[in-house]
Amino acid sequence: MESTEPTLASPGAGLPLHEQLLIKFFILPRLxxxxxxxxxxxxxxxxxxxALTLAQGLSEEDLVRPVLIDRVRGIxxxxxxxxxxxxxxxxxxxxxxxxxxxxxxxxxxxxxxxTRIQDVKPDPNTGPEIxxxxxxxxxxxxxxxxxxxxPQDVKHVxxxxxxxxxxxxxxxxxxxxxxxxxxxxxxxxxx
Numbered sequence: 001m002e003s004t005e006p007t008l009a010s011p012g013a014g015l016p017l018h019e020q021l022l023i024k025f026f027i028l029p030r031l032x033x034x035x036x037x038x039x040x041x042x043x044x045x046x047x048x049x050x051a052l053t054l055a056q057g058l059s060e061e062d063l064v065r066p067v068l069i070d071r072v073r074g075i076x077x078x079x080x081x082x083x084x085x086x087x088x089x090x091x092x093x094x095x096x097x098x099x100x101x102x103x104x105x106x107x108x109x110x111x112x113x114x115t116r117i118q119d120v121k122p123d124p125n126t127g128p129e130i131x132x133x134x135x136x137x138x139x140x141x142x143x144x145x146x147x148x149x150x151p152q153d154v155k156h157v158x159x160x161x162x163x164x165x166x167x168x169x170x171x172x173x174x175x176x177x178x179x180x181x182x183x184x185x186x187x188x189x190x191x
Contacts, residue, residue: 006068009077012118014160019073024161031171037150040174041142047177048091048138052131054184055084058191060128067190074179082122084187087180088134089122095137098173099145101156105166106148111156145170 014020035043055063068081082090097120101111148166155163164172
């Protein structure tokens with residue numbers, strides 16, 4: 001009997017080199033110049049709320065059904081066969097990690113743990129209860145991110161984009177929510 005599971009790259013395999021370079025040398029620096037911290041927090045929230053609204057319109061069965069989609073630019077191949085709730089779970093995992101890194105960097109401390117893409121993949125058994133957790137996460141996210149000193153010289157290494165200060169991590173978090181909101185839209189199209 002043949003397997004129905006798609007063959008995808010392993011978690012952490014990364015993005016195509018041209019996408020990594022585009023994000024590292026064009027998108028993130030441009031966002032850092034054009035998007036204030038307050039706007040980045042607002043964008044994070046808006047993208048997250050849109051993802052939540054999309055999810056809330058689905059049946060429990062559709063929420064948990066993995067759907068193989070074409071790769072969304074900025075998302076690695078191993079993430080193409082997720083359900084909507086897996087995607088929301090991933091956003092909580094990544095968002096919490098980035099928030100913690102931002103807070104540490106603002107205290108002048110580099111996180112003592114390497115950031116690894118394969119460590120932020122969602123549990124495939126995530127259920128519809130994640131919608132409430134995601135909404136709570138969005139409500140709590142801005143707490144502890146305002147009125148920070150935002151030192152520019154303390155950096156933590158992203159596995160694809162290299163050393164980044166707290167400001168860049170903040171903008172990346174907003175963009176990350178947007179990428180996965182697009183992924184949720186593609187999953188819904190494929191249901």
